[in-house]
Amino acid sequence: MPLSFYKYQGTGNDFVMVDNRKLSFPSEDEALVKSLCDRRTGIGADGLILLQDHPDYDFEMVYFNADGRLGSMCGNGARCTVRFAKQLGVIEDVACFLAADGEHQASIERDLILLHMNDVKEIEQVGEDYYLNTGSPHYVRFVDDVQALDVFAEGRAIRYNERFNAVGTNVNFVQKLAEDEIYVRTYERGVEDETLSCGTGVTACALVASRNGFSSPIKVKTPGGDLQVTFVENEAGFKTIYLIGPAKLVFSGTVPV
Numbered sequence: 068m069p070l071s072f073y074k075y076q077g078t079g080n081d082f083v084m085v086d087n088r089k090l091s092f093p094s095e096d097e098a099l100v101k102s103l104c105d106r107r108t109g110i111g112a113d114g115l116i117l118l119q120d121h122p123d124y125d126f127e128m129v130y131f132n133a134d135g136r137l138g139s140m141c142g143n144g145a146r147c148t149v150r151f152a153k154q155l156g157v158i159e160d161v162a163c164f165l166a167a168d169g170e171h172q173a174s175i176e177r178d179l180i181l182l183h184m185n186d187v188k189e190i191e192q193v194g195e196d197y198y199l200n201t202g203s204p205h206y207v208r209f210v211d212d213v214q215a216l217d218v219f220a221e222g223r224a225i226r227y228n229e230r231f232n233a234v235g236t237n238v239n240f241v242q243k244l245a246e247d248e249i250y251v252r253t254y255e256r257g258v259e260d261e262t263l264s265c266g267t268g269v270t271a272c273a274l275v276a277s278r279n280g281f282s283s284p285i286k287v288k289t290p291g292g293d294l295q296v297t298f299v300e301n302e303a304g305f306k307t308i309y310l311i312g313p314a315k316l317v318f319s320g321t322v323p324v
């Protein structure tokens with residue numbers, strides 16, 4: 068049976084999107100997900116997302132990394148899923164949906180999707196670096212020249228170090244560009260490579276920047292495009308966190324499975 072799919076991208080983080088409201092996709096088939104994400108022998112993507120019905124929400128988003136394994140929250144993927152839900156007629160311009168880390172609200176304003184992220188209570192300091200969870204685990208390191216960095220090698224060294232080897236982590240390198248602007252490059256767990264942008268990573272970096280003199284809203288540049296993060300910070304941590312950026316349909320088609 069041919070599988071119908073849609074290819075979406077959000078600031079260059081790209082996803083195979085499947086309408087799984089009939090639950091016909093074999094989600095436990097890791098090898099299939101991996102082969103669909105393969106850039107030479109498949110459709111090519113950083114991950115695969117299933118849009119599914121849920122009795123209590125507009126929809127549920129089920130996200131797999133390119134290695135075929137179930138991932139945690141994906142910020143860019145979530146914006147793409149909201150755009151896809153609108154395309155399918157599942158929502159109009161607002162959504163309340165379920166993802167790996169719980170409930171999310173989102174709204175569509177022309178080219179932009181405003182995605183509400185879950186509260187973040189803690190940022191761990193690791194030497195001069197930081198570690199936090201914005202729905203997915205993120206290691207954050209400030210650098211002086213992010214363009215000159217070998218993100219693959221440096222990111223991989225942290226992702227496979229003694230602490231993170233078993234479970235993995237995403238690794239972000241951040242450069243301050245201006246008083247309200249940072250540049251972020253990310254090595255992604257599950258893709259095991261640098262991606263053009265990582266939404267939960269960008270969110271993590273903005274929150275860490277806030278601990279280093281930045282205030283909301285923070286503009287974030289990535290190799291794949293521009294995002295914005297807004298939030299409210301108090302003694303309990305960060306709340307009302309929004310990841311704001313575009314999400315676009317690239318093409319659609321069918322593949323034999």
Ligand SMILES: N[C@H](CCC[C@H](N)C(=O)O)C(=O)O
Pocket residue numbers: 080132137138139140141142143144203204236237255256257258264265266267268
């Ligand atoms: N690209 C995603 C992050 C995926 C996290 C994934 N790599 C994992 O650690 O399971 C994003 O836009 O937030």
